[in-house]
Amino acid sequence: MTEHLPPDGAVARAYNGHAWGQIEYTAADSRDLLDLLLTAFVNANRDPKKGGSPLPWPKPSWRPGDPVPDEAQGEKDKARAKAAYEHILAQTKG
Known part of the structure; x- marks a missing residue:
């Protein structure tokens, strides 16, 4: 009965x-x-003479079945982004 459902x-x-x-x-x-x-590409074309370490390999994006991202980390990211935005605004107003 359910075999023809979308x-x-x-x-x-x-x-x-x-x-x-x-x-x-x-x-x-x-x-x-x-x-x-x-x-x-970025790691292969970086200048080793200027120093610095290569970029770390990215983590795979979230998929169903993976653990849900931590809500507290999302709040920390929002607070850090807001502080950076307010810092930029303070520099432009002064």
Whole structure:
């Protein structure tokens, strides 16, 4: 009876626990690959005479089934971004 239901319908989402389809997984894989290629390009073309360490390899993006990102870390990032924004505003007003 349920075999002809759409793969992205409510029954499939309830069964899988998420609404990700092949397109979303492909987009995440493409983003991860682009991050890896960009990091490899930057590391290969950096000037070792100027010092500095190579960029670390990027972590894969989140996918269903992975642990949920820490909410506290998100709040810290928001606070740091707001402080940086206010610092820039203070420099432009003075």
